[in-house]
Amino acid sequence: xxxxxxxxxxxxxxxxxxxxxxxxxxxxxxxxxxxxxxxxxxxxxxxxxxxxxxxxxxxxxxxxxxxxxxxxxxxxxxxxxxxxxxxxxxxxxxxxxxxxxxxxxxxxxxxxxxxxxxxxxxxxxxxxxxxxxxxxxxxxxxxxxxxxxxxxxxxxxxxxxxxxxxxxxxxxxxxxxxxxxxxxxxxxxxxxxxxxxxxxxxxxxxxxxxxxxxxxxxxxxxxxxxxxxxxxxxxxxxxxxxxxxxxxxxxxxxxxxxxxxxxxxxxxxxxxxxxxxxxxxxxxxxxxxxxxxxxxxxxxxxxxxxxxxxxxxxxxxx
Ligand SMILES: Nc1ncnc2c1ncn2[C@@H]1O[C@H](COP(=O)(O)OP(=O)(O)OP(=O)(O)O)[C@@H](O)[C@H]1O
Ligand code: NI
Numbered sequence: 001x002x003x004x005x006x007x008x009x010x011x012x013x014x015x016x017x018x019x020x021x022x023x024x025x026x027x028x029x030x031x032x033x034x035x036x037x038x039x040x041x042x043x044x045x046x047x048x049x050x051x052x053x054x055x056x057x058x059x060x061x062x063x064x065x066x067x068x069x070x071x072x073x074x075x076x077x078x079x080x081x082x083x084x085x086x087x088x089x090x091x092x093x094x095x096x097x098x099x100x101x102x103x104x105x106x107x108x109x110x111x112x113x114x115x116x117x118x119x120x121x122x123x124x125x126x127x128x129x130x131x132x133x134x135x136x137x138x139x140x141x142x143x144x145x146x147x148x149x150x151x152x153x154x155x156x157x158x159x160x161x162x163x164x165x166x167x168x169x170x171x172x173x174x175x176x177x178x179x180x181x182x183x184x185x186x187x188x189x190x191x192x193x194x195x196x197x198x199x200x201x202x203x204x205x206x207x208x209x210x211x212x213x214x215x216x217x218x219x220x221x222x223x224x225x226x227x228x229x230x231x232x233x234x235x236x237x238x239x240x241x242x243x244x245x246x247x248x249x250x251x252x253x254x255x256x257x258x259x260x261x262x263x264x265x266x267x268x269x270x271x272x273x274x275x276x277x278x279x280x281x282x283x284x285x286x287x288x289x290x291x292x293x294x295x296x297x298x299x300x301x302x303x304x305x306x307x308x309x310x311x312x313x314x315x316x317x318x
Pocket of ligand 2: 046047
């Protein structure tokens, strides 16, 4: 069952130097209880897409077309106030740098407790603080950390606090945008395990990363974005063992472990300027297999095997 259905979503940034086509006609579902990861190079539109789900596309960005359906409602059409209620309660989000969402001047326990007060779940601060201490234990921190200020905690501990805040009201979806990128590898693993725990309890996870190996290790499904386009989507096995899009193939080859390649082959060329994306397939200037049609016509999404979709002209020939 789909928890969230994203349909034909396009998002532009209206900058002084032009319109950035950051997300272009993207459609996919986030299923109940699944871990779905969005991978792609820096600037491919992953964060923009994630922010749009919680109504936080930063100005000068705007959703220009499309729908985000959740519980029979189109989130794109909700008022700020309605969206604020959904945020935290139904959908939680954590970011790369927890300091951006934590208040440096308040004890972390109070910041967790506030979620219960703000959403009207509890009216007594005493009870809310107790709940906060329980939550701290749930995210693997001793209850006494409640009285700490963010700067007294390590990066990994701060990310646990951010996750505690995001998960306080047991949202159905946790969006995590590069939550471990700033952490060392061992701490990274513990944060991933923590999210795995929430997934086991039924929370859907939308995980944003440029780390394909990390996505492959933890996800049920992987979505690949390139230059604002969803170019491929499928189960981990489908995408990693049988990639369809030339960009996905290049991405996998750039990760040394995944296909047992020893040397890292970086993808030649650069992500195009999204103020003026290439005609036809946005990947054609970098694609080793590009033909005439790729320069002229935009490829449509094709379902090549059940649940495995990709947009590439070459797939039609198979
Ligand atoms: N506030 C903004 N104003 C103007 N353009 C923006 C803004 N935020 C993002 N963009 C542009 O939108 C495009 C998509 O950016 P986005 O941050 O969504 O990509 P990303 O895949 O999350 O990248 P990263 O891996 O670096 O976080 C890029 O071209 C970026 O320059
Ligand atoms: Ni990002």
